[in-house]
Amino acid sequence: MHAQPEYLWWQDGIIYQIYPRSFQDSNDDGVGDLRGIMNRLDYLKWLGVRAIWISPIYPSPMADFGYDISDYQGIWPSFGTMAEFDELLDRVHAAGMKMILDLVPNHSSDEHPWFLESRSSRDNPKRDWYIWHDARPDGSPPNNWLSVFGGSGWEWDEKTGQYYYHAFLVKQPDLNWRNPEVERAMHDVMRFWLDKGVDGFRIDAMWHLIKDLQLRDNPRNPDYEETMPTYNQLLPVYSTDQPEMHEITARMRSLLDGYEERMMIAEIYLPIHKLVAYYGINEREAHLPFNFMLIALPWAPEQIAASIDEYEGALPPGAWPNWVTGNHDQPRISSRIGLQQARICAMLLLTLRGTPTMYYGEEIGMRDVPIPFGEVQDPQGLNMPDKNLSRDPARTPMQWDNSRHAGFTGGKPWLRLDKVFGRDNVQVQQNDRYSTLTLYKRLIDLRTQEASLRAGRYQPVYSDKQMLAYIRQSEDADAFLIVLNLSHRPCYFTPSTIRFGGVIEIDTFPEQEKSVVADSIPLSGDEGMVIRLESWAFQTSSIPGSLSAATTPVRPS
Numbered sequence: 001m002h003a004q005p006e007y008l009w010w011q012d013g014i015i016y017q018i019y020p021r022s023f024q025d026s027n028d029d030g031v032g033d034l035r036g037i038m039n040r041l042d043y044l045k046w047l048g049v050r051a052i053w054i055s056p057i058y059p060s061p062m063a064d065f066g067y068d069i070s071d072y073q074g075i076w077p078s079f080g081t082m083a084e085f086d087e088l089l090d091r092v093h094a095a096g097m098k099m100i101l102d103l104v105p106n107h108s109s110d111e112h113p114w115f116l117e118s119r120s121s122r123d124n125p126k127r128d129w130y131i132w133h134d135a136r137p138d139g140s141p142p143n144n145w146l147s148v149f150g151g152s153g154w155e156w157d158e159k160t161g162q163y164y165y166h167a168f169l170v171k172q173p174d175l176n177w178r179n180p181e182v183e184r185a186m187h188d189v190m191r192f193w194l195d196k197g198v199d200g201f202r203i204d205a206m207w208h209l210i211k212d213l214q215l216r217d218n219p220r221n222p223d224y225e226e227t228m229p230t231y232n233q234l235l236p237v238y239s240t241d242q243p244e245m246h247e248i249t250a251r252m253r254s255l256l257d258g259y260e261e262r263m264m265i266a267e268i269y270l271p272i273h274k275l276v277a278y279y280g281i282n283e284r285e286a287h288l289p290f291n292f293m294l295i296a297l298p299w300a301p302e303q304i305a306a307s308i309d310e311y312e313g314a315l316p317p318g319a320w321p322n323w324v325t326g327n328h329d330q331p332r333i334s335s336r337i338g339l340q341q342a343r344i345c346a347m348l349l350l351t352l353r354g355t356p357t358m359y360y361g362e363e364i365g366m367r368d369v370p371i372p373f374g375e376v377q378d379p380q381g382l383n384m385p386d387k388n389l390s391r392d393p394a395r396t397p398m399q400w401d402n403s404r405h406a407g408f409t410g411g412k413p414w415l416r417l418d419k420v421f422g423r424d425n426v427q428v429q430q431n432d433r434y435s436t437l438t439l440y441k442r443l444i445d446l447r448t449q450e451a452s453l454r455a456g457r458y459q460p461v462y463s464d465k466q467m468l469a470y471i472r473q474s475e476d477a478d479a480f481l482i483v484l485n486l487s488h489r490p491c492y493f494t495p496s497t498i499r500f501g502g503v504i505e506i507d508t509f510p511e512q513e514k515s516v517v518a519d520s521i522p523l524s525g526d527e528g529m530v531i532r533l534e535s536w537a538f539q540t541s542s543i544p545g546s547l548s549a550a551t552t553p554v555r556p557s
Contacts, residue, residue: 013050025409034080048444051098068109098199200263212238305463321354335368340526368393401427500536
C-alpha cells in the first residue's frame with residue numbers, strides 16, 4: 001500500500017460562505033451578528049464544513065453593506081465587538097474549523113480617514129493614496145471608464161478641482177496600488193488579522209487593483225445587449241487585470257507564507273487562461289483563484305464537460321483547483337437552474353476535483369426571494385432599477401426552522417424571508433431522508449471519508465446534450481463513477497468507451513441506492529448517482545489517442 005499524500009485544510013475541506021447580516025441574529029435587531037454565528041457553529045460542524053468564509057465585518061457606512069470599509073482593523077458595532085470576534089475565532093478553532101476573512105483592498109469607504117485626508121487638499125501627504133486626475137479640457141472625466149454599479153467611474157470633487165476614480169460606488173474610492181505606502185498599509189492590515197489567528201483571506205475584486213498608467217479608454221463591447229449591466233458596454237482591458245497585478249499578488253502570498261498554513265483566495269472574474277495565471281509562477285501567488293465556471297456557464301452538459309477539461313488542462317503543475325456555485329453577488333443556484341437540478345449541481349460540486357465553496361442556504365435549496373421595489377436595499381438594484389439586478393434576493397435570512405422569522409431573529413428581519421420558509425428550513429430537512437440538506441450531508445460525509453473524492457484524479461468519461469459522467473480515483477482507494485442527468489427527461493448512460501460494474505452509493509433518488517449497476521444505466525430526469533466501482537476498463541480501441549492498455553483497478557481489501 002502506498003501512503004496517501006498529505007493535503008492542507010484548504011485542499012481537502014469544504015469552504016462555507018457566511019453573509020453575516022443574514023446568517024443568525026442574536027440580539028433581535030433584525031441583523032445577523034458574530035454571536036449569532038457562534039450560536040450556529042454546532043450546525044456547521046455537523047454539516048461537515050472545514051472552513052467558514054465571513055463576508056466583511058468591519059466598520060462601514062454600509063453603502064455597499066460592508067464592502068465600503070471605514071476601518072480595516074475594527075468590527076462594525078451591529079455585528080459585535082472585537083472581544084466577540086476573538087471569542088468566535090477561538091470557538092471556530094476549538095470546533096476543528098478554520099476562519100477566512102474578506103479583505104477589500106481595491107477601495108475603501110469615502111469616510112475612511114485615509115480618504116478624508118486625501119480629499120482635504122491636493123498637497124496632502126495621502127493625496128496619492130487614491131486615484132486623482134484632472135478633467136479633460138472640456139471638463140469631462142479623464143477617460144470613459146465605467147462603474148460596476150452604473151454610470152461613470154469618475155466623480156468630480158469641487159473642493160480640490162479633480163476627479164477621483166471609483167470602480168464601484170461613488171462612496172467607494174479606489175486606492176492607488178501604484179503607491180508603495182498603500183501596499184504597506186494593506187500588508188499591515190493583513191498582519192493585524194493574521195496575528196490574531198485568522199487562517200486566510202478572500203481578496204475582493206483582486207483583478208481591479210492596478211489600473212493602466214496611461215488611463216487609456218476602454219474599448220466598446222461588440223457583444224453588449226441592453227439587458228446587461230451598463231458596465232458591460234465596455235471591455236475593461238485598461239481598468240482591470242494589468243500585468244503588475246501578479247507582482248502585487250506574489251507579495252501578498254509572501255506575507256502569508258510567513259505564517260503557518262495560511263491561505264489566500266482571489267476573487268477574479270476572468271476567462272480560464274487569464275484566471276489560472278493568478279496561481280503564479282511556481283505557485284507563488286493565490287492559493288485559490290476563484291473558479292466561477294459553474295456560475296457563469298449555461299447549464300449544458302457538453303459545454304460544462306468541455307470547460308472542466310479546459311480548466312484541468314490549463315492548471316499550472318501542482319496548482320489546486322476549486323469550484324463555486326454561488327455567492328452574495330449572484331442569483332442562487334436553485335433560482336438559476338431549478339431546485340431539482342440544483343441537487344445535481346450539489347453532486348457535481350462535491351465530487352469534482354478541488355476545493356468546493358458553498359454559499360449559506362444552498363444546502364437547503366434556498367431560492368432568490370422577490371423583494372418589492374420599495375424594500376430594495378442593494379445599490380446595484382437601486383442604481384439600475386430597470387434591469388432587475390438587485391442582489392438582495394440572494395441575501396435573505398437563513399431559514400432555520402418554522403418559528404416566526406424562521407428562527408433567524410426575534411425582531412424584524414433586515415430583508416424579508418421566503419414565503420415557504422415554514423416548510424423549507426434546516427429543522428424540517430434534517431429529519432427528511434429525501435431533502436436537499438440530507439443529500440448535501442451525505443455527499444459531504446462520503447467526500448470526507450473517501451480519498452478518491454477528496455483528492456483523486458479526474459477522468460472524463462462521457463457527455464452529451466443531457467448527461468455528464470466522470471471517474472474519480474486515488475491510488476489504492478476505491479474509484480467512483482459519477483453520472484449526472486442535467487435535464488428533466490430520462491436519459492440512458494450506455495457508453496461504448498468503458499465497461500464498468502459497481503454499486504450506487506448515493507443517488508438523488510435514494511430508492512436506487514445499493515443497486516448493482518454494470519455497463520448501462522437508465523436515469524430518470526433530475527437523477528444523479530455516485531457509484532462505487534468494483535471494476536472498470538476503458539475500451540481504448542474506440543478512443544482516439546488513448547492509452548494502449550485498458551485500466552482495471554483492483555478494489556483494495
